[in-house]
Amino acid sequence: MLRRFGKFLNKELKxxxxxxxxxxxxxxLTYLPARKFKTSLLSAQFVTPLRADSASVxxxxxxxxxxxxxxxxxxxxxxxxxxxxxxxxxxxTVRKKAENQCVGFIASFLDDSLVPGGERLLEPVSDLLxxxxxxxxxxxxxxxxxxxxxxxxxxVDAIRGILNDKRDYAELRLLQEMxxxxxxxxxxxxxxxxxxxxxxxxxxxxxxxxxxxxRLELFYSGSAAPERVQEALLNALSALPRExxxxxxxxxxxxxxREVLNVTDRLDVSxxxxxxxxxxxxxxxxxxxxxxxxxxxxxxxxxxxxxxEKLSLCYYASxxxxxxxxxxxxxxxxxxxxxxxxxxxxLAQLCAVQEGRLEDWELEGARSTLLNAYASMGDSQGKLxxxxxxxxxxxxxxxxxxxxxxxxETSAERIFAAMRTVTPDTVYFLKGxxxxxx
Amino acid sequence: MKETFYERIAESAWWExxxxxxxxxxxxxxxxxxxxxxxxxxxxxxxxxxxxxGAFADxxxxxxxxxxxxxxxxxxxxxxxxLAKNGAEPNAFTSNALTGYYFDSTExxxxxxxxxxxxxxxxxxxxxSVAKEQGIIGQEIRMIEDTPDWQVYTRLMHCLYxxxxxxxxxxxxxxxxxxxxxxxxxxCHRAFYTPSNMMLTVVGNVDPVHIVDLARxxxxxxxxxxxxxxxxxxxxxxxQKETCEKMEVSMPQFLLGYKCAPAADGEEYLRAQIVGDLxxxxxLGESSPLYLRLYDQGLVNGSxxxxxxxxxxxxxxxxxxDSRDTAAVAAEIQKEADRMVREGIDPAYYERVxxxxxxxxxxxxxxxxxxxxxLTEGYFHGYDAFRFPQVFDTVAMDDVxxxxxxxxxxxxxxxxxxxxxx
Numbered sequence: 001m002l003r004r005f006g007k008f009l010n011k012e013l014k015x016x017x018x019x020x021x022x023x024x025x026x027x028x029l030t031y032l033p034a035r036k037f038k039t040s041l042l043s044a045q046f047v048t049p050l051r052a053d054s055a056s057v058x059x060x061x062x063x064x065x066x067x068x069x070x071x072x073x074x075x076x077x078x079x080x081x082x083x084x085x086x087x088x089x090x091x092x093t094v095r096k097k098a099e100n101q102c103v104g105f106i107a108s109f110l111d112d113s114l115v116p117g118g119e120r121l122l123e124p125v126s127d128l129l130x131x132x133x134x135x136x137x138x139x140x141x142x143x144x145x146x147x148x149x150x151x152x153x154x155x156v157d158a159i160r161g162i163l164n165d166k167r168d169y170a171e172l173r174l175l176q177e178m179x180x181x182x183x184x185x186x187x188x189x190x191x192x193x194x195x196x197x198x199x200x201x202x203x204x205x206x207x208x209x210x211x212x213x214x215r216l217e218l219f220y221s222g223s224a225a226p227e228r229v230q231e232a233l234l235n236a237l238s239a240l241p242r243e244x245x246x247x248x249x250x251x252x253x254x255x256x257x258r259e260v261l262n263v264t265d266r267l268d269v270s271x272x273x274x275x276x277x278x279x280x281x282x283x284x285x286x287x288x289x290x291x292x293x294x295x296x297x298x299x300x301x302x303x304x305x306x307x308x309e310k311l312s313l314c315y316y317a318s319x320x321x322x323x324x325x326x327x328x329x330x331x332x333x334x335x336x337x338x339x340x341x342x343x344x345x346x347l348a349q350l351c352a353v354q355e356g357r358l359e360d361w362e363l364e365g366a367r368s369t370l371l372n373a374y375a376s377m378g379d380s381q382g383k384l385x386x387x388x389x390x391x392x393x394x395x396x397x398x399x400x401x402x403x404x405x406x407x408x409e410t411s412a413e414r415i416f417a418a419m420r421t422v423t424p425d426t427v428y429f430l431k432g433x434x435x436x437x438x
Numbered sequence: 439m440k441e442t443f444y445e446r447i448a449e450s451a452w453w454e455x456x457x458x459x460x461x462x463x464x465x466x467x468x469x470x471x472x473x474x475x476x477x478x479x480x481x482x483x484x485x486x487x488x489x490x491x492g493a494f495a496d497x498x499x500x501x502x503x504x505x506x507x508x509x510x511x512x513x514x515x516x517x518x519x520x521l522a523k524n525g526a527e528p529n530a531f532t533s534n535a536l537t538g539y540y541f542d543s544t545e546x547x548x549x550x551x552x553x554x555x556x557x558x559x560x561x562x563x564x565x566x567s568v569a570k571e572q573g574i575i576g577q578e579i580r581m582i583e584d585t586p587d588w589q590v591y592t593r594l595m596h597c598l599y600x601x602x603x604x605x606x607x608x609x610x611x612x613x614x615x616x617x618x619x620x621x622x623x624x625x626c627h628r629a630f631y632t633p634s635n636m637m638l639t640v641v642g643n644v645d646p647v648h649i650v651d652l653a654r655x656x657x658x659x660x661x662x663x664x665x666x667x668x669x670x671x672x673x674x675x676x677x678q679k680e681t682c683e684k685m686e687v688s689m690p691q692f693l694l695g696y697k698c699a700p701a702a703d704g705e706e707y708l709r710a711q712i713v714g715d716l717x718x719x720x721x722l723g724e725s726s727p728l729y730l731r732l733y734d735q736g737l738v739n740g741s742x743x744x745x746x747x748x749x750x751x752x753x754x755x756x757x758x759x760d761s762r763d764t765a766a767v768a769a770e771i772q773k774e775a776d777r778m779v780r781e782g783i784d785p786a787y788y789e790r791v792x793x794x795x796x797x798x799x800x801x802x803x804x805x806x807x808x809x810x811x812x813l814t815e816g817y818f819h820g821y822d823a824f825r826f827p828q829v830f831d832t833v834a835m836d837d838v839x840x841x842x843x844x845x846x847x848x849x850x851x852x853x854x855x856x857x858x859x860x
Contacts, residue, residue: 036469038448038800075733079725083790087797110797114448146734154739157760160688161741166584268686268859271580299529300522309516312573315581333581361523368525368545375544376472381804 018399020392023230026213026245027237030388031229032221034381040111040122040222041381044129044237045093045104046214047393049249050183055101056155056190057198057206062092062103063151064203067144068137069128081128086110088125090132095386097393098251098324099183102217103210105129106385111223122224123232130236134211148200159192166273167316170430171331174275177263178426179254184325213244217392221381248393251324254279254425261426268433274342275428276330278350281421284414285323286406291419292321292328293366295353300365302349307332313342324394328422336431343427356416363412374404439650446827447803451813452646456654459634459661463813464646467806473547473642476810477558478538480818481630483608484749485535488629489666497626498617500575500610503532505623507571508563509539517557526550532608534749536818542806547644548652555638555656561627563620576612586687586856593681594693594756597852600677601670604749632662637817639810669751674699674850682855691856693758694768698746698845700753703820707748708829714746714755716833717841719791720783721775722757728774737767755845758854768853775846779839788835799826 020030048058072078082088088109095102107129109121137144163169172187179185189195216237220229256279280288289297296303296319307317317332334342352358377383377400391397398406443450452464467473486497509530510517521528526543528550539558543550582588592607599605609615640649676697701710722729722744732738744757761767802808816823 034469036467038803074730076725076727076730079730080790083725083794087794087801108801110800114800150734150736153736157689157739161760163686163688164586164691166686167581269584271577271584298522299527300518308574312570313577315574315578333577335577335580361519365519365522365525369522369527370525372472372525372527372542372544376470376542379470379472379806 019226021230023218023234024237024240025242027216027218027240027242028392029218029220029230029233030392031226032219032384032388033223033226034221034378035223037222037381038111038114039108039381040224041219041385042107042109042122042125042129043104043219043385043389044133045102045217045219045389046210047097047100047102047217047248048210048214050096050099050101050186052186052191053194054190054206055186055188056159056195057202058101058103058210059094059189060148060151060155060195060198060203061207061210062094062105063155064143064147065132065136066090066092066105067147067151069131070135070137071131073137085121085124086115088121090125090128094188095389096188097390100248100393101188102389102393105132108381113223122222122228126232126236130233130239134237134239142200143203145200148203152195152198155189155195156192159187159189159195162187166267166269166271166430167331167333170273170275170428171329173263173265173430174277174329174426174428177261177428178277178327178329179325182252182254183249184251184254184322212241213246215245215248216240217389219385219388221384248395251394253326256281256423257425260424263426264429264431266431266433269430270432271333272336272339272432273430274330274332274334274339276343276346276424277426277428278328278330278422279425280326280328280418281423282418283326284418286403286410287414287418288328289321289323289370290366290407290410291353291415291422292319293370294358294362294415295319295328295350295419296330297321298366298369300362300369302352303330303332303346306349307342307345311341311345313338313345317346327425339429339431347424350419350422354416354420354422356412363415367407370407371404374400374407439646442824444824447800447824449803449824451824454650456633456650456657458657458659459632460653460657461637461817462650462653463637463639463817464644464649465639465641465809465813466644466646467642470643471544472542472806473640473644474540474542474806474810475551475554476538476540476639476807476814477554477636478536478639478814479631479636480535481537481626481635482533482535483606484603484669485630485667486603486606487668490625490629494668497622498610499606499614500608501618501622501626502537503609504571504575504615504618505626506530506532506537506539507575508568508623509558509561511562511567512557512560513562517553520553521550524550528554534604534608536815538811538814540807540810547642548648551640551649551652552656555653559631559657561624561631563623565620568618568620568623572615575609575615579609579612579615582609586685586691589683589685590691590693590758590854590856593683594695594852594854597678597681597854598676598695598697598754599672599752602672602752603669604752629665633657634661635665637814639813641806641809672752676850676852678852680853680855682857684859685856687856687858689760689762689858690764691758691760692764692768693756693854694771695754695756695852695854696845696847697850698753698755700751701748705821705825705829707819708816708821708823708826709832710753711746711748712826712830712833713837713841714748714753716791716795716838718744718746718755718757719795720788720838721778721842721846722771723791725791725794728770732767732770737761737763737770764853764855772846772848772851775842779843779846783835783839785835788838796827796830
C-alpha cells in the first residue's frame with residue numbers, strides 16, 4: 001500500500017509557489033498554481049525505460065486501462081460520468097522523453113470557479129484517474145480479452161498509420177536509422193511486430209511492474225490549494241502497491257559515425273522528404289540550443305531564410321536539438337531533383353553558424369525567441385506539463401526561468417565553439433517510386 | 439471605448455470602432471506573461487470572384503493565400519526579421535473566408551504590434567519577389583497533396599458542391615498560382631485589406647486605450663467601399679454520391695458529408711453553429727451510442743471525429759477517420775441518424791451532452807488564439823462570440839431534432855474514400 005511522505009509545512013507554499021514534492025514511495029507531485037485558466041489539469045505519468053521488446057506493451061497498457069474500471073466498466077459509462085463532470089476529459093498518453101517511455105493519463109476539467117452550482121470537480125476527477133490506474137475492469141483477475149484485442153489492433157493501426165503523414169514518417173525513419181541499436185531509435189509506440197504479438201500475460205506482467213516499481217510523476221495546474229491536491233491524489237492512489245521503485249533511465253549520448261550513413265526509401269509521393277542527422281561533440285547545452293535556433297530552430301533561422309526564402313527550395317526546413325542525445329536533426333520537404341542542392345545548402349548554413357557568419361540581429365533574435373518561449377510557458381497548462389515531465393524523466397531540475405538565465409548568459413563565442421563540434425552523421429531521403437522519380 | 443463584462447465566462451472585452459471602420463477588441467489578461475495580437479481581413483480562399491470597377495471579375499484560385507505569404511515583404515526587407523529582433527515569431531493563416539496575421543510576445547509587445555499593423559496594411563511586391571514565391575507555395579501544395587486528410591476532404595467538397603467557391607482549395611493548385619502577378623496581388627490588397635473590412639483583436643496584459651491609439655496612428659484614415667462578392671448560387675442537391683482515390687496510406691480513410699442548410703448572419707449564425715455542433719455530439723460524439731458501438735466492433739478507432747462547419751452561403755456536417763470497412767460505417771451513421779429522427783432524442787442523454795458541450799466551449803477559452811479567432815469570425819458574421827452562453831440557453835432539444843430531420847438525409851450525403859494501394 002501507498003506509504004505517505006511529505007507534509008506541506010513550508011511557509012512558501014502558502015503563497016502558492018511551484019513545488020515538486022515526494023508524496024509517496026517513488027511518487028512525485030509537481031504543483032503548479034494558477035488562477036488564470038478556465039480549466040485545471042491533472043496528469044499521472046509512469047516513467048519506464050524505452051526498450052524494443054516492451055515499448056508496444058507499455059504503449060498498449062493505458063489504452064486498455066482507458067476502456068473501463070470496476071465502477072465504470074465500459075467506455076459508455078465512463079463517457080457518461082465525464083459528461084456529468086461538465087465535459088471533463090481524461091486522455092491516455094504515450095510519450096518518449098529521452099530514452100524513457102512515459103505512459104499515463106492527462107485529465108482536464110473546469111476550474112471550480114466556473115462550475116455552475118459550485119460543484120467541486122478535483123476530487124471526483126482524481127478518483128476517476130486513480131481508478132483508471134489501480135482498478136481496471138477484469139474477469140477472473142484478467143483484463144477483458146475483447147478490450148485487449150481491440151486496443152492491440154488499434155495500436156498496430158496507429159504504428160502503421162505513421163506512414164500516412166510523410167513528414168512524421170521521414171522524421172521517424174531518420175531517427176531509426178541514425179540511432180539503430182540505441183533506445184532512442186525506438187518509436188514511442190514500439191514496432192508493429194512486437195505490438196501484434198502482445199499477450200494478456202505479458203500485458204499483466206508489465207502492468208504489475210509499472211504499478212509497483214516505475215517512477216510515478218503527478219502534475220497539477222489550477223487554483224486549488226496544494227494540501228487539497230495532495231490529499232485528493234493520495235486518496236485516489238491509495239491502492240498503489242509500491243516496492244523497489246526504479247529511477248528513470250539515464251540517457252546515453254549518441255555514438256557518432258565515422259562515415260556518414262546514407263539511406264533512401266521510395267514511396268508513391270509527389271514531394272521528397274529530406275532528413276539530416278548530426279552529432280554534437282559538445283555538451284554545452286545552452287550554447288547548442290542557441291546554435292540550433294540560429295541554424296534551423298525558428299522561422300528566422302538560416303535554414304528558413306536561405307533554403308526556403310532565398311532559394312525557394314521548400315516550404316519547410318527546420319531543425320531540432322535533442323539535448324539528452326547530443327544530436328541535431330533537420331527536416332525538409334523538397335522536389336526530388338533538388339536533393340543535392342538542398343543538402344549542400346543545409347551544410348553551408350551549418351558552416352555559417354560554426355564560423356559565426358551572422359547578421360547583427362540574428363543572435364539577439366534567436367536569444368529572444370528562446371526567452372519568449374520560456375517566459376510564456378506558464379501561459380499554457382499543456383506546455384508546462386510536458387516541460388516538467390521531460391525534466392523529471394531526465395533527472396533535470398531547472399525551471400524555465402533558470403534555463404532562460406542560462407540562455408541570457410551564453411556568449412557568441414561559446415555558441416560558435418559548441419556548433420563547431422556538430423558533424424554530419426546520417427542522411428535520409430524519401431523519394432518517389434522509380435517511374436515518377438527524377 | 440466600451441468595456442463589456444461577460445459574467446458567465448468570466449471574461450471582459452473592450453470594443454471600439456475607428457472612424458476608418460476598423461473594429462478593435464481588447465481582451466485583458468493581466469495574469470499572463472504573453473500578449474497576443476490577431477489582425478484579420480474578411481478575405482479568404484473562397485473570395486475569388488468580386489465586383490471591381492462595376493463588373494464581376496475572377497481571380498486565380500489560391501490568391502488570398504498567396505497574398506498572405508507576400509505580405510511579409512516590406513520595402514526595407516522582411517517583417518519576419520523585424521519582429522524576430524524582439525523575439526516574436528509572427529505567422530499567418532488563410533481559411534476559406536478569412537486571412538489572419540498574428541504573433542505573441544512577452545516583451546516589446548506594442549513595438550511588435552506596430553510592425554504587424556504596418557506590414558499588413560502596406561503592400562510591397564515586385565515581379566521578382568512574386569515569382570520567387572511560386573517555388574515555396576508550389577512545395578506547400580505538393581506537401582498537402584501528399585496528405586490523405588486533405589485529399590479526402592477536398593474530394594468530399596467536390597462531391598457536395600457544384601458552384602460554391604467553398605469547394606476551391608485555399609492554396610489553389612500549382613497551375614492556378616502561375617497566373618498570379620504583382621498587379622493582381624496589389625488589386626486584391628486594395629479591395630480587401632481596407633480597415634473597414636478588417637478586425638484587430640488583442641488578448642493579454644495590455645492597456646486597451648493604448649492599443650486603440652496605436653491602431654489609429656498607423657492605419658489609413660479612410661476605410662474603403664464594401665466589396666460585393668460572388669460565392670456562386672448553390673442548389674441543395676449534391677453533385678455526386680461517392681468518390682474514391684488510392685494513396686500511400688496504411689488503411690482506408692473516409693469522410694461522410696451531409697450538405698446542410700446555410701444560416702443568415704447575425705446571432706442566428708451562432709445559434710445555427712451551436713445546433714449543428716450539438717447534433718454532431720449527439721449523433722457521433724465520444725459518448726454517443728453509435729460511436730461506442732462502432733468502437734467496440736473495431737469499425738472505428740480514436741481517429742474518428744465529426745464536425746459541423748459553416749461558410750458564407752454553405753453549411754455541412756461530416757464525420758470520418760480510419761476504418762477497415764468505410765462503407766459499413768457510412769451505412770451505420772445513416773441508420774443511426776434515421777433512428778434518432780424516428781424515435782426522438784433521449785432527454786437525459788441530451789441534457790448530459792449539453793452540459794459537456796458547454797464545458798468544452800469554456801475550455802477553448804484557455805487559448806488566446808481561439809479567443810481571437812472566434813471573436814473575429816463572430817464580428818465578420820454579425821454576432822458577439824462571447825455571448826455564447828446566452829445563445830446556448832435559447833437552443834432546445836427540438837431544434838436539434840429538427841436539424842437532424844432536415845439535414846441528415848441520404849440524398850444529401852456523399853462519401854469520400856482514400857484506399858491503400860494494392
